Amino acid sequence: MTYNAKVKLCYINDTDVTPSKYFSELVDRQTITIEAPAFDLNVHQYFELFKGFLRAVGFDDYNIMEGGCRLAFNDCNDEAQMKKLMNEYELQNRQFHSDDDYYALEEEVSKLKEKLARVLPEQCDDEDAPRDDGTSWNKPWNGLVPGTDEAYVRGCKCPILDNQNMPANKKWVNADCPIHGKTNEKSHS
Secondary structure: OOOOOEEEEEEEEOOOOOOOOOOOOOOOOEEEEEEEEOOOOOHHHHHHHHHHHHHHOOOOHHHHHHHHHHHHOOOOOOHHHHHHHHHHOOOOOHHHOOHHHHHHHHHHHHHHHHHHHHHOHHHEOOOOOEOOOOHHHHHHHOOOOOOOHHHHHOOOOOOOHHHOOOOHHHOOOOOOOOOOOHHHHHHHO
């Protein structure tokens, strides 16, 4: 048995628009029709046909692809089918990572922390986590924080006014300060 079939996509705009000097390109009562033989179309050909129709009515390629992704990865779809599709196209979604993936990443992070603790022991605490509190920066200055009263008693020439509200690890340092300046940098490191 042979049969003929066709698919027809039609966009009809019955709006009456009066072109003006500002919008002279407007056309009223538009009809856009796309018709194709459909007796042996597969799903990819149907989507290409619909993609052409969407282009004809004014959508750009990005929005068409975004719509396709939203259709494929909708919460109403079967999770197993979505995972299968993601694997087929080598896509990743953090929502679908398994516990094994999580533990593998956690183990990798702990190994990297151990390496960092060996390379920079002064910036790591007991849990092998790097600190960013700046305490290692003050070690070359024997713990004297620039701009403090204790540092001034010992001859510090770093600015006071700019340093009052700054945390200890972000104080301004004067270049010609005998304790914190660049002139004594070699002797303290």
